[in-house]
Amino acid sequence: MKKISFFFVDSKPFSQLVGLCLLLLFGFLMVVGLQILQPMSQSPAPGAIRFNLLWQGCSQLLIFFVPAMLFAWLYQRRPAEYLGLDLQGRKWLLALVGVVVMLLLVPINDWLTYWNEQWQMGSVEEVLRRQSQQSKELTQQMLSLTSPGDLCLQLLVVALLPAVCEEFFFRGCLQQVLQRWFGNRHVAVVVTAVIFSLAHGDVYGFAPRLVLGLLLGYLFVFSGSMLVNAFVHFFNNAMVVVMFYLNHRELVLIDPTEPMFFSWTTTIICGLAGLLLFLVYFTEIFKKPRPKTQR
Numbered sequence: 001m002k003k004i005s006f007f008f009v010d011s012k013p014f015s016q017l018v019g020l021c022l023l024l025l026f027g028f029l030m031v032v033g034l035q036i037l038q039p040m041s042q043s044p045a046p047g048a049i050r051f052n053l054l055w056q057g058c059s060q061l062l063i064f065f066v067p068a069m070l071f072a073w074l075y076q077r078r079p080a081e082y083l084g085l086d087l088q089g090r091k092w093l094l095a096l097v098g099v100v101v102m103l104l105l106v107p108i109n110d111w112l113t114y115w116n117e118q119w120q121m122g123s124v125e126e127v128l129r130r131q132s133q134q135s136k137e138l139t140q141q142m143l144s145l146t147s148p149g150d151l152c153l154q155l156l157v158v159a160l161l162p163a164v165c166e167e168f169f170f171r172g173c174l175q176q177v178l179q180r181w182f183g184n185r186h187v188a189v190v191v192t193a194v195i196f197s198l199a200h201g202d203v204y205g206f207a208p209r210l211v212l213g214l215l216l217g218y219l220f221v222f223s224g225s226m227l228v229n230a231f232v233h234f235f236n237n238a239m240v241v242v243m244f245y246l247n248h249r250e251l252v253l254i255d256p257t258e259p260m261f262f263s264w265t266t267t268i269i270c271g272l273a274g275l276l277l278f279l280v281y282f283t284e285i286f287k288k289p290r291p292k293t294q295r
Contacts, residue, residue, distance in 0.1 A: 008074045013181035016075050020173055023067035031059045046145055050153065053142050057157040064165035068173045083172040084226040094223050095231040097281045102215060102232050104274030107262035109208040114259040116207040132204045136257065143244040154241045163233035170196045170213070171220040171229050189217035212236060222282035 008019065040055055041048035072079035080086075121128050143154055170192055179188035193213030197206050212233075220229050243256040254260065262270075 009077055011075065013177055016071075016177045017181060019075060020067065020071050020177060023070050024063065024169075027063040027067045030062050034058075034062075044141065044144075046150075049142060049145055050150070052138075053153055053157045056142070057161045060157075060161045060165040064169040068165075068168035071173050082176070083168060084220065084224050084229075086225065087227055091223070091225045091227045094225065094281060095228045097277060098215075098219050098223075098228050098232040099235045101274045101278045102212075102236055104270045104277065105211065105215065107267040107270050109211055110259050110262055111267060112207040112211060113205070114261070117204050119204065121203065128203050132202045135200075135202050140244070140257070143241060144248065146245060146248045151241070151245050154245070155238055159237035159241050160234050163237055164230050166196070167216065167220075167226060167229040167233055170199075171216055172226055175217055175220065185221050189214060189221060193217050218278070219282065 008016075011019075035055075038055075040052050068083075069079075072083050076082040139158075142158060145151075145154070174195065175188050175192040178191055179185050182188055182191075193210050193216075196213040196216075197209035200209055202209075216229050216233060219232060220226075223229075240256060243252070243254065246252040247254065247256060
């Protein structure tokens with residue numbers, strides 16, 4: 001079977017992009033076909049909600065994870081290395097630092113969320129707002145169960161699987177193909193972040209997801225580790241899941257669906273601290289050059 005990849009390895013970036021899109025389409029059609037056979041339930045019953053959660057998890061695997069794995073296997077000589085699966089070195093430290101950077105960007109994303117929700121979209125605004133509301137209602141329904149077992153299921157399906165599947169597809173595959181095509185890593189990061197945000201299908205959540213996509217894109221550029229990206233993405237998703245859980249159980253009063261409106265002072269300080277921390281740990285700006293060895 002490995003001989004099949006002989007026809008795809010070392011192909012041009014455009015050919016790889018077309019192949020990745022075809023694999024994505026294949027996964028999407030599989031999900032559509034399965035959904036026709038077994039549509040998601042509209043019932044608010046706990047059993048139906050759990051079924052919808054499992055269905056969402058399967059959809060993530062078929063649309064993003066399977067195409068990413070097939071793409072790396074077909075088009076790359078060293079799939080594991082290409083996808084950044086090396087766990088050696090300071091990867092866990094970088095993952096933790098990445099989480100701190102992401103947390104420091106929360107005030108900025110909070111203001112961006114509020115600003116994004118005020119966008120005027122002209123004649124299509126009513127349709128887009130209805131679509132956004134339906135997406136939010138579906139998420140809130142899937143996160144409405146409050147037992148410890150359901151929390152574990154929510155963390156698996158809403159936090160972990162999207163983090164892993166989306167990172168493998170968007171950063172592991174799409175961003176690297178675009179970087180080869182454009183010959184510029186910054187352009188590749190920005191374009192991938194835009195596509196990543198649009199793929200969620202919610203225009204009124206575009207801006208904060210774009211910032212998350214930019215952060216994840218540059219994390220992968222400078223760390224080269226899928227562990228770092230998946231962990232940061234998972235932590236971002238898990239915060240939302242846990243906040244809904246605690247709010248439903250009345251353990252916290254913060255409504256996760258509403259902006260928190262941080263002060264501008266807090267927003268600016270946290271943003272600058274996050275940028276500095278990122279530059280120190282992930283770029284070469286503050287790293288001392290190694291002394292040259294004499295020959």
